[in-house]
Each structure stands twice: as C-alpha cells, then as structure tokens.
Amino acid sequence: MNTRFSPQIAEQAVHWLIESQGEAFDQHQRQALERWLQADSEHQRAWAHIQQVNQRLRGVVSPVVHATLQAPPSPARRRALKALLLVGVASATGLGLQQHNPLPGLMADYRSPVGQRRRLSLEDGSQLHLNTRSAADVRFDGQQRLVRLREGEVLLDVVEEPRPLRVRTAEGELHLARGRFDIRQFDGFSLVSVFSGQASVAGQPLLAGHQARFAQGGWQAIAPLDPNRAAWVDGMLVVSQMRLTDFLAELSRYRLGQLACSERVADLRISGSYPLEDSEQVLDMLEVALPVRVRRFTRYWINVEAATS
Structure with a gap:
C-alpha cells in the first residue's frame, strides 16, 4: 500500500477513526467523514492505512495496548488510543514527528480538525x-x-x-x-x-x-471588544478594514495547504462577511472586491497577486 501522506493528514485520519468508534457518531458525522474521504486520494490512503494500524494493534501482545483497547469509553481511553495509533502510523510510514508534533492535540479529550467546528x-x-x-x-x-x-x-x-x-x-x-x-x-x-x-x-x-x-x-x-470575534461560531469570518495578508492568514486556518499573497497587495483593506464553509468561494469573491487575481498552482498552494492591467 502507498503510505505516503503528510503528518497533517495522518492527524485527521486518526481523529476520524476515534470519532467513528464513539457512541455519538451519527449520520451527520458519517457524511462529514465521507466528504473528507472524497476530497483527496491522500485522505483515502491515510484512512485505509490507519484502519490497518488499528487492526495490527489488536494483535499486539502488550498489557498496555490490551488495557487501552478493552477499557470502557472515556476521555482517558481516547487519549491513550490516539497516542497508540499515532505511534503505529509513525513507525509504519516514517513520518517526521520531530518536524511536526501533533501529540498535544491528538491526546486531548475533544478536538476539531482543520476546517471543522x-x-x-x-x-x-x-x-x-x-x-x-x-x-x-x-x-x-x-x-x-x-x-x-x-x-x-x-x-x-x-x-x-x-x-x-x-x-x-x-x-x-x-x-x-x-x-x-x-x-x-x-x-x-x-x-x-x-x-x-x-x-x-x-x-x-x-x-x-x-x-x-x-x-x-x-x-x-x-x-x-471586537464584536466580530465570535462570528466563527456561526460559520462566518466577519472583518472590517482588515489587511489582506491578515485576512488570508485567518482564512488559512480553515483549509489545508499554503495560502498567501504578494507584498504588492498585502496592505489592501477588505471588509465584509465571508462563509467559512467554502473558502474557494471566498477566494473567488476577492477578485470581485479587490484588484487582485488568485493563482492556484495546486489546490493546496494558492497565491493572491495584483491583477494585471
């Protein structure tokens, strides 16, 4: 199996596996998992691999592993299982945990991956x-x-x-x-x-x-108080006269990959309300609101530049 995927995608796969094993995993979450799987073949590879790691853990002769797998549902079990899965993924794929350390988030009681609330x-x-x-x-x-x-x-x-x-x-x-x-x-x-x-x-x-x-x-x-600080709870990014470079930094929190702009347009000001569920739509709106063009080198590498005359 091709096990080449990023540490970030490995984090997401571990999150979804833990969620899918929980009692509260409902139809809405199943649909969210399916959307994540269909978004990229890298997601599908990571999902298949994490399921294999989970199966291999069940065959490991270890009191710690056995106690973790057999323990009743609890926040402590979630944290321990996440740690075991992460170690299994890292050892099988050679992921560079020194360069990217997801353990603090993975071991938390509650977690939301990139783009979700x-x-x-x-x-x-x-x-x-x-x-x-x-x-x-x-x-x-x-x-x-x-x-x-x-x-x-x-x-x-x-x-x-x-x-x-x-x-x-x-x-x-x-x-x-x-x-x-x-x-x-x-x-x-x-x-x-x-x-x-x-x-x-x-x-x-x-x-x-x-x-x-x-x-x-x-x-x-x-x-x-900035009255718009809590707009994310309602799925919106609301800004008033924000520098474009700062706006893109905020938007990038809700998507994977690199999102930046050139120095020529960094200080342009932007205002308005923007939906967090569709960052691609927001990027399209930028070309209408500002004298810029959005260059998509790949779906994960996007740069906003000055519009050509």
Missing part, C-alpha cells in the same frame, strides 16, 4: 465551541470545573454555579464568571474576549466589552 454541552449546562484545529480537555469534579485549551480557540457560554470555572492555557489560568468568552491560543500569549460576564487573572479583572492578551504576569494591551 464543534459544539459540546458540558455536564453543568455550559456550552463549549471548538474552532478549527482546536483541542481541549474538560475536567469536572465535585470541587472544580476546569477546561484546558491545548491549542486553537474556544468559545464558552458559562452558566453560574458554586464551583468556579477555570480555563488553563499555556500562559496560566483564567477564572470565568457567568457569561460568554472567546479564548484563543497564540504562540507566546492567549487572546481573551469578554462578551458578557468577567474574566480574571491573579485577581486582575477583565470586564465585559473588552479583550486583552493574557501572558505571564497578567493582562496586556486591553482594548475594546
């Missing part, structure tokens, strides 16, 4: 939305409510109850009161947006209608 109802009645390529752990017990953002972005609709709700990012812990909050992990800081309620770090509050970077030591660069 998820909504989860938590046991306390709160709602957790996962943006594209995001991963989070959820730990609720008698004393606490804890959400760990491993990567990406979440939006939380938090209900009020005696247990505090904390969100842990790479920079530390946030304490959230009842309300709506968007939290995005960047490299070196988190961006927190408070639509309602109040967030705090080490006793420092961030009130509704504001957003700020959260880094070691507390809040930084507190600013008025």
Whole structure:
C-alpha cells in the first residue's frame, strides 16, 4: 500500500477513526467523514492505512495496548488510543514527528480538525465551541470545573454555579464568571474576549466589552471588544478594514495547504462577511472586491497577486 501522506493528514485520519468508534457518531458525522474521504486520494490512503494500524494493534501482545483497547469509553481511553495509533502510523510510514508534533492535540479529550467546528454541552449546562484545529480537555469534579485549551480557540457560554470555572492555557489560568468568552491560543500569549460576564487573572479583572492578551504576569494591551470575534461560531469570518495578508492568514486556518499573497497587495483593506464553509468561494469573491487575481498552482498552494492591467 502507498503510505505516503503528510503528518497533517495522518492527524485527521486518526481523529476520524476515534470519532467513528464513539457512541455519538451519527449520520451527520458519517457524511462529514465521507466528504473528507472524497476530497483527496491522500485522505483515502491515510484512512485505509490507519484502519490497518488499528487492526495490527489488536494483535499486539502488550498489557498496555490490551488495557487501552478493552477499557470502557472515556476521555482517558481516547487519549491513550490516539497516542497508540499515532505511534503505529509513525513507525509504519516514517513520518517526521520531530518536524511536526501533533501529540498535544491528538491526546486531548475533544478536538476539531482543520476546517471543522464543534459544539459540546458540558455536564453543568455550559456550552463549549471548538474552532478549527482546536483541542481541549474538560475536567469536572465535585470541587472544580476546569477546561484546558491545548491549542486553537474556544468559545464558552458559562452558566453560574458554586464551583468556579477555570480555563488553563499555556500562559496560566483564567477564572470565568457567568457569561460568554472567546479564548484563543497564540504562540507566546492567549487572546481573551469578554462578551458578557468577567474574566480574571491573579485577581486582575477583565470586564465585559473588552479583550486583552493574557501572558505571564497578567493582562496586556486591553482594548475594546471586537464584536466580530465570535462570528466563527456561526460559520462566518466577519472583518472590517482588515489587511489582506491578515485576512488570508485567518482564512488559512480553515483549509489545508499554503495560502498567501504578494507584498504588492498585502496592505489592501477588505471588509465584509465571508462563509467559512467554502473558502474557494471566498477566494473567488476577492477578485470581485479587490484588484487582485488568485493563482492556484495546486489546490493546496494558492497565491493572491495584483491583477494585471
């Protein structure tokens, strides 16, 4: 079998295998899996291979593997099985895990692959939305409510109850009161947006209608809330006078491959509402809205350049 596929596609195949084995795998998810399979032959190769790896694991004589496969459904089992599958794929295909380390996301309780979003109802009645390529752990017990953002972005609709709700990012812990909050992990800081309620770090509050970077030591660069920050929950990218290069960077979060623009058009400004479900349509709209042309070298390598006169 041809086992040449990228680490990113391997991640997606592992995700879909875990999802397909879950009790909550419904007709909507089956259709999503089928669309993913039909999108590219690389997906089909990765899917076939990950199924073979899964079968081989069942024949491995190992107490750890046996305990993982036989354990009842739970977040811990999901994380362990993802790790086993990843190791099996890497050993069989020679994927470069040093150059691309998907373990933090793969081992999370909940994950959304590139281009997909998820909504989860938590046991306390709160709602957790996962943006594209995001991963989070959820730990609720008698004393606490804890959400760990491993990567990406979440939006939380938090209900009020005696247990505090904390969100842990790479920079530390946030304490959230009842309300709506968007939290995005960047490299070196988190961006927190408070639509309602109040967030705090080490006793420092961030009130509704504001957003700020959260880094070691507390809040930084507190600013008025961008009201469009949560538009992704409704499947939209809403921008106002955004630089084209920044717009493409945001759009690229929802698709695979390279999406960039030349320096000549990088500072062009764009406004409007754009559907995240169809990035190809959005790229076509760019040629109408701006003096640019979209060059598609392959479906995964796209560059936006100045339109010819």
